[in-house]
Amino acid sequence: MIQSLSEHDREKLQDSLAHSGQKVTPQREIVFAVLLAKRDHPTVEDVFQRARESMPGLSLATVYNCLETFVGCGLVRQVNHERESTRYCPNLAPHAHFRDEATGHVHDIELPPEIIQSLRSILPPGFNSETIEISFHGRSQESAQRSTSN
Amino acid sequence: MIQSLSEHDREKLQDSLAHSGQKVTPQREIVFAVLLAKRDHPTVEDVFQRARESMPGLSLATVYNCLETFVGCGLVRQVNHERESTRYCPNLAPHAHFRDEATGHVHDIELPPEIIQSLRSILPPGFNSETIEISFHGRSQESAQRSTSN
DNA sequence: TTGCAAGTTGGAATCATTCCAACTCATTTC
């Protein structure tokens, strides 16, 4: 069960929504709270399941709508890996993602500004990028342990 | 209309397929030739249209099969952007992709080894990555010109 | 009160991809 938003987070939600002319609703509060509660890059379906525990009448369509709204006002990032379901990430700091092939888990990897700079610098003249997505694919300790301890 | 494979490319195809116990077929030759002919990161549908000009009976299912086979034996890479259709790239050198939001075109960006190294180096201990995907999102000269010259 | 606009809802529609069973064709096996 999701506990409600902290004063600070509720304010961030209200503020970001207001900035793009939209309102806080009970559904949006819960969906946002779900994202903040467990930062494991949940899919829409994951969010739907978790949010339902607090609001049984919530619909899947609304979860899609809320998440789209959040992405639109910059509260959340979408994370795609290959052709899998889209995942959602409330971490707004510049970061890359590490996808553990063994567990399917997605981890945030901090991105130092100088790396971002050096990446921008490899673009030929005439190419202006607004965003850079970086995703690693591999195994982490987590999964290595599982396979040796089993 | 696609011209047939050069001796060198046919050999590469034959060799890569043989290495994973598979055979050269007319369909695979044409699909591979289509990929080499225009390196614009075509979708399955694009490849299907182009290949059909040389082999009208070719089926979409076969194009999916051929491309999957090529990915499996390392002849081509899949390229995904957001939730769009998968694209295919026969450039085997390490490179990133630049997606022009205005035109939808995808460009290869050469990746210097030192950038790859520095990226690997930001992974915390315990994370071992086999592959790194980097994609830029933005506008290129190409699209800037279009919007000012129109 | 009534009206309006934003938001929510359930179900239908979309669309890329995967699955499947029948068919083709080249290569063994008898």
Add this chain to the structure above:
DNA sequence: GAAATGAGTTGGAATGATTCCAACTTGCAA
């Protein structure tokens, strides 16, 4: 050389994430 084998191909059906839509709800404004 007929029959069997097996990889590959094919068209169409199934899948599954996402989008679309029309009806319903709600809070606020006229």
